[in-house]
Amino acid sequence: MSRPAVALVDANAFYVSCERLFDPRLEGRPVVVLSNNDGCVVARSAEAKQLGVPMGEPWFKLQATADRHGLIARSSNYELYGDLSVRLMEVIGRYSAWQEVYSIDESFIGLNGGAAAGRAIRDGARRLLGIPVSVGIATSKTLAKLANKHAKAHPAFEGVCDLAEAPPGWLDNYLATHSVVDLWGVAGRTTRRLAGYGIHSMKDLRDADDRQIRRWFSVVLARTVRELRGEHCIPLEGPRATRDQLIYSRSFSTPITDADRMAQVMAVYAQNAAQRLRRHGLVAKTMTAWCSTSWYGAAQDHPSVAVSLPTHTDDPIELVRAATAALPPRLTPDTRYVRAGIVVTDLVPRGSQPYLEPFVPLSERRRLGDTMQAVEDRFGPGTLGLGRAGLRTPPEWAMRRQMLTPHYTTRWEHLPVARAA
DNA sequence: TCTGGGGTCCTAGGACCC
DNA sequence: TCTGGGGTCCTAGGACCC
Numbered sequence: 334m335s336r337p338a339v340a341l342v343d344a345n346a347f348y349v350s351c352e353r354l355f356d357p358r359l360e361g362r363p364v365v366v367l368s369n370n371d372g373c374v375v376a377r378s379a380e381a382k383q384l385g386v387p388m389g390e391p392w393f394k395l396q397a398t399a400d401r402h403g404l405i406a407r408s409s410n411y412e413l414y415g416d417l418s419v420r421l422m423e424v425i426g427r428y429s430a431w432q433e434v435y436s437i438d439e440s441f442i443g444l445n446g447g448a449a450a451g452r453a454i455r456d457g458a459r460r461l462l463g464i465p466v467s468v469g470i471a472t473s474k475t476l477a478k479l480a481n482k483h484a485k486a487h488p489a490f491e492g493v494c495d496l497a498e499a500p501p502g503w504l505d506n507y508l509a510t511h512s513v514v515d516l517w518g519v520a521g522r523t524t525r526r527l528a529g530y531g532i533h534s535m536k537d538l539r540d541a542d543d544r545q546i547r548r549w550f551s552v553v554l555a556r557t558v559r560e561l562r563g564e565h566c567i568p569l570e571g572p573r574a575t576r577d578q579l580i581y582s583r584s585f586s587t588p589i590t591d592a593d594r595m596a597q598v599m600a601v602y603a604q605n606a607a608q609r610l611r612r613h614g615l616v617a618k619t620m621t622a623w624c625s626t627s628w629y630g631a632a633q634d635h636p637s638v639a640v641s642l643p644t645h646t647d648d649p650i651e652l653v654r655a656a657t658a659a660l661p662p663r664l665t666p667d668t669r670y671v672r673a674g675i676v677v678t679d680l681v682p683r684g685s686q687p688y689l690e691p692f693v694p695l696s697e698r699r700r701l702g703d704t705m706q707a708v709e710d711r712f713g714p715g716t717l718g719l720g721r722a723g724l725r726t727p728p729e730w731a732m733r734r735q736m737l738t739p740h741y742t743t744r745w746e747h748l749p750v751a752r753a754a
Numbered sequence: 755t756c757t758g759g760g761g762t763c764c765t766a767g768g769a770c771c772c
Numbered sequence: 773t774c775t776g777g778g779g780t781c782c783t784a785g786g787a788c789c790c
Contacts (some may be wrong), residue, residue: 584761
């Protein structure tokens with residue numbers, strides 16, 4: 334009865350489930366969570382899916398008819414989702430010694446015990462956290478993804494599908510009747526190229542010559558072919574020692590057209606990037622500042638400037654200075670920029686790198702960064718700003734989040750209050 | 755009027771070396 | 773006159789993920 338297998342456990346409409354946890358009125362109603370700037374839909378409840386709300390749909394297109402359909406929107410509250418994600422992953426991890434946290438709401442685990450073990454996880458997550466999850470079980474990650482998708486699509490499975498329990502011939506039929514585009518790791522471009530070789534269904538791909546696929550496409554797709562055959566060849570990965578890059582980027586609520594305002598944006602974003610570096614205990618050697626026009630507009634411009642920093646650093650002053658000097662002079666006049674970002678790369682753990690002493694002794698810079706951190710931790714984000722980032726009121730380009738819920742689990746002043754009737 | 759943000763991996767091609 | 777070839781490293785860009 335006990336086979337070594339891989340399970341994909343993921344939360345159903347995770348962001349919506351997080352919102353429902355603290356607002357039970359949202360249960361049973363069509364709910365969507367919007368991207369930053371209240372731009373487009375990034376999570377939908379089952380009821381919202383039934384209404385036909387597509388993933389990625391811009392909110393301004395839905396807003397007009399939302400009331401009529403009883404559709405409820407929430408701004409994304411990543412502080413809340415991030416915190417609940419950590420708790421969810423911890424709960425899932427109790428069921429296996431072998432866990433890969435794949436995304437904010439998904440985890441691959443090694444799992445023996447088939448569907449019964451899957452149901453135990455589903456019930457545990459429900460009982461301990463109140464978050465509904467689905468479990469797909471198979472002999473490879475790619476197939477576990479499919480099993481999970483199937484469990485979600487068919488309520489009869491009650492959230493758990495183990496391919497090993499499928500009747501003979503069932504999987505063949507499933508693969509033959511589904512397009513490659515629904516496979517993990519295959520999207521539009523690859524689907525179109527595959528069609529050129531006469532490969533349309535998942536079964537076509539599974540039965541293709543994987544050495545040929547390797548030559549025509551890549552090792553990645555060749556692995557997918559073997560995974561479809563049930564061969565477990567994309568290994569479960571442990572937590573990474575350090576990440577490769579860290580990005581802070583945001584769209585503006587109103588476009589920016591002049592270098593001066595962009596310098597202000599750069600000051601705020603670079604300071605935020607520095608703060609994230611410190612939170613992760615990392616220092617960076619390269620910083621890239623970029624901005625871009627809307628993909629939907631006629632005039633396209635995407636300036637990007639990479640700056641090699643004198644030393645590995647997480648110093649907010651240094652990053653702000655580099656970013657404000659680099660990007661604003663590169664703007665094209667009279668152009669409407671709608672987003673910008675700071676990317677830091679060449680990351681290493683703080684303290685692992687021998688430092689060259691810059692002009693201000695390192696010890697003093699470190700104290701400043703740490704002090705800023707302490708002030709923000711105590712008085713909240715945005716309390717302190719360097720130079721142009723020192724704004725008393727939010728700038729007119731700042732992110733729009735009109736339907737934001739409280740940070741229930743991460744800020745004392747937002748703690749939910751329960752009253753006995 | 756208004757269309758997200760944060761990541762990873764792979765590959766091709768150039769620079770450079772001997 | 774005739775002007776190599778194999779290897780590594782780095783980076784930009786493509787494709788994909790949630």
